[in-house]
Amino acid sequence: MRTYAITLGACLMFALAVPVEAHFRLLSPAPWIQESDDFGDPQWSFPCGGTFTDPGIPTGIVTKLQGGETLHLRIREMAFHPGFYRVALAVNSRRELPPDPEAISETTPEGRQRSIAGAIHYPPPPPILADGLFMHDAPFDKDQEADIVIPNINCAKCTLQVIEFMAAHTRNPDGEYTYHHCADLQIRANPNKPIDTRFPAEEKRH
Secondary structure: EEEEEOOHOOOOOHHHHHOOOOOEEEEEEEOOOOOOOOOOOOEOOOOOOOOOOOOOOOOEEEEEEEOOOOEEEEEEEEEOOOOEEEEEOOOOOHHOEEEEEEOOEEEEOOOOOEEEEEEEEOOOOOOOEEEEEEEEEEOOOOEEEEEOOOOOEEEEEEEEEEEEEEEEEEEEEOOEEEEEEEEEEEEEEEOOOOOOOOOOOOOOOO
């Protein structure tokens, strides 16, 4: 497995001159908490959004899929920062989700921490399904979409995590340099395909 540190230099200069807060909305699949405004908030806290003071209001929506199929992911970036996205899947507990991308940071003249780069793992190790997705150093002019292959597993209610790592961003105490969204999934394995043993077996719920 190789790890890449992504530094977005040209846009870093722009971001330092014009600081903004980056946000994104998870359009598909449906998010697990209500997006309370046009920016997709609350989305700061690991692993699935909310903040230290606002955990968010659950939607109760569960997206049903068959294992081995593709899930159509669509996001809309509401405020620009250079960076990339990552997708991961937890089967039984959100504790299975990996830490946010490792960041390289610097101290600003004002004494604040600011991100320079974030680590991308390739090939992505489970539970990561896609890493370094939608990498960009300029604002998007449309929604970003990708088809993500879902492992052939069973889970009654597992968690798809979609995060954005931002370069040229000052540290946020709720979520460091990363914004978080999640969706609840129900996956039923395709009996004609082998079970993906890279993921844990579904635990029986009592």
